[in-house]
Amino acid sequence: MAYKTESSFVKAFKTKYLQNCHAVRVESGLTERGIPDMQVCYNTINVWIEFKNKIPKLRHEQLVFIHRRAKAHGSVLVVCSKGNDILIWHNPQNATDSGILKDPPDWIISNRSDPHAFTQILKLL
Structure with a gap:
């Protein structure tokens, strides 16, 4: 599914893939430039997105x-929404x-029906 805005993509991604994570959206206007949009913790794995x-x-x-x-x-x-895929x-x-x-993505989530696809990727980090 293509999203009209980044905000709608983030909301859908969080709802579908981050249910078992502690995810905190960072308000970009309140931080220094360059800080990613979200901090996620899953089973001792911490990652910025x-x-x-x-x-x-x-x-x-x-x-x-x-x-x-x-x-x-x-x-x-x-994490980039492109057509029906999520490129990571x-x-x-x-x-x-x-x-x-420039480089190809490390992972592609093509089947959005699996809500555990993203946490499986986190386990590889």
């Missing part, structure tokens, strides 16, 4: 945050000058 709708494009500050988090052995996932990158580092991610 940056949500994108249709185009996995990151600002420079977001790429810097991801680089610093990865260097400290932390995880940031970029783990600590992406390569982007074009305009910020679009």
Whole structure:
């Protein structure tokens, strides 16, 4: 299902895939630039998530945050809704000058009927 806005995608994603997680949405206007949209904890696994709708494009500050988090052995996932798929990158580092991610996603959730698909990915981190 394609979403009109990032906000509607995040709401649907949280409802479907984060039921067994402690997920906190970060208000971007109240934080420094580059901090991802959500902090998620699942069974001792902590991860930041940056949500994108249709185009996995990151600002420079977001790429810097991801680089610093990865260097400290932390995880940031970029989760992008594209058509009927959810594309997921783990600590992406390569982007074009305009910020679009170059590398293929690490995971694709194609069958949205499985509510445990995302937590199965978290177990791999």
